[in-house]
Amino acid sequence: MSVQSSMSKRLPPWHEHIRLPSGRELLIRPIRPEDAGPIQGSFSLLGPEEVRHRFLQTLQELTPEMAQRLCQPNPKSEFALVAAEPLPPGEALIGAVARASLVPRTRDAEFAILVSRFIAGQGLGRKLMQKLVKWAKGMKLDYLQGSVLDSNQPMLQLADSLGFRRQPQDGAPGLVRVVLDLNE
Ligand SMILES: CC(C)(COP(=O)(O)OP(=O)(O)OC[C@H]1O[C@@H](n2cnc3c(N)ncnc32)[C@H](O)[C@@H]1OP(=O)(O)O)[C@@H](O)C(=O)NCCC(=O)NCCS
Secondary structure, eight states: OOOEEOOOSOOOTTOEEEEOTTSOEEEEEEOOGGGHHHHHHHGGGSOHHHHHHHHSSOOSOOOHHHHHHHTSOOTTTEEEEEEEOSSOTTTSOEEEEEEEEEOTTSSEEEEEEEEOTTSTTSSHHHHHHHHHHHHHHHTTOSEEEEEEETTOHHHHHHHHHTTOEEEEOTTOTTEEEEEEETTO
């Protein structure tokens, strides 16, 4: 299934209006500090598996401090996009978050992504991952990589289809490292 771009109006960088196959319209845009409230509020709607796959651990709550930190990426070293309702930040519910962070002292970035199960399986994860790859290439990085639970077939298959290679993660049983060579 694939996401359609739904408007051609000139938008700021990294903004894109999309229509999911279900008909739901969303705005992909950089995360904003105002998103912290809606993200923290909707954390309780996530299933335990979604949380474990995204954070690689169980997490009972997202504190206001954690939500604020997630919503204020360092522009020099981090990039984070959301897929949100097309409403002002702060009011808009957030359906997906994808981020990449430079790994200190390397030319690599680490990604993390979460697409809510209410809108999963419609091409949004692929679209957001492609945007992270574009950002990483624009930053002239060598590798984009992530840690994925070996039970997380959706993410492993998505990574495979985007050209990531799987590597065992030393000292971390149950985790697979997926690595994309950005120079290939
Ligand atoms: C993994 C995740 C990001 C996929 O997002 P999504 O929007 O559902 O993915 P898409 O609809 O774009 O699907 C892209 C590809 O992923 C794979 N995929 C998605 N759902 C799948 C499923 N249920 N089973 C197997 N593969 C699946 C397929 O390869 C699919 O390609 P296809 O549609 O051509 O078959 C989403 O399920 C998620 O957020 N999971 C919880 C958090 C997480 O696992 N994060 C990753 C670790 S950081």
